Amino acid sequence: MKHLLVSLLLLTTLSVGSVSAQNDSQRIESAKIGYITNRLNLTTEQAPQFWAIYNDYNGKKKDLNRRVRQLMGENSRQGVQKLNDADLLNQLKDINASKQKIADLDDEYMPRFLKVISPAQLQELYKAERDFNRRLLEKLNTNQD
Template sequence: MKPYLFLLTLFCAVILSATAAFAQDRRENVEAAKVAFLTDKMALTSEQSQKFWPIYNEYEAKRRELVKAYRGGYRQDVDELSEQEAKARIDSMFAVRERELDLEKEYVARYNRVITAKQLILLYRGEREFTKMLLKRLDNGKRPNQ
C-alpha cells in the first residue's frame, strides 16, 4: 500500500508543479503583452522605455504588496464579523487606499523624470484599456461554442 501512496503523492506533486509552471508562463505572457501594449500607447522611445519600465515594475510590486496585505483577511465571511470588526476593516481599507495614493504620488514624480505628463495620462488610459481587453478575452474564452 505504501508504494502506491508514494506514487500517488509523486504524481500529485508533478501535476501541481506543471500547473504552477503553466500559470507562471501565462502570467509572464500577459505581462509581456501589457508592456508592449502600454509602450505603444504611450509612444515611448527606446531610451524612455529602458528607464521607465524598471520604475513601473518597482511601483507595481510595491502596490501589489499593499493590496495583498489588506486582502489577507478580506476573504473572511462578513457574517462572522462583529460590527466593530467590520468598522475596523473599513478603516483599514481607507488606510491602504491612502498609502496607495501616497505611493502613486511618489512614483508619478519619478515617472515625470522619464516621461511627459501626456504620456503619464496615456499610461493610465492604457492600463484601463488593457484590463478591459484582457477581461473581454477571458469572458470570450469562457463562453461555449466560440
C-alpha cells in the same frame, strides 16, 4: 514500484500545472509590457528608465491592492452580521487606509515618472493600465463561458 510510478505521475502533473500557471503569468506580463510600451510610445532612451521605475511602482501597488482584496475578503468570509460595529468600522478604516496608501504611492512616483516621461505619457499610462486590466478580465470571462 507501483507507488513510485504513481508518485512520479502525480509530481509530473503538479509540475506541469505549476509551469502552465507560470507561463500564463509570464504571457500576461509580456502582453502588458507590450501594450503599455505601445500606448506610451516610449523611445529607446525612455524605455529602460521607465520600466525600472514602473516595475518598482507596480510591485508596491500590487501588494497594496492584494491587501485591499484580502481585507474585503475577510468581510465577506466573516459575514457582516457576525461582526460588531466596532470590528466592522476597524475593517473599513483598514480598507480606506490601504486605498489611501495606493493614492500616496501614485503621488510619490509621479515625480519619478515625470523625470523620464511626459505628463501626457503618464496620463496615458494610467489609462493603459485600466484598459489592459479591463481587456484581460473580459478575455478571462469569455474563456470561462
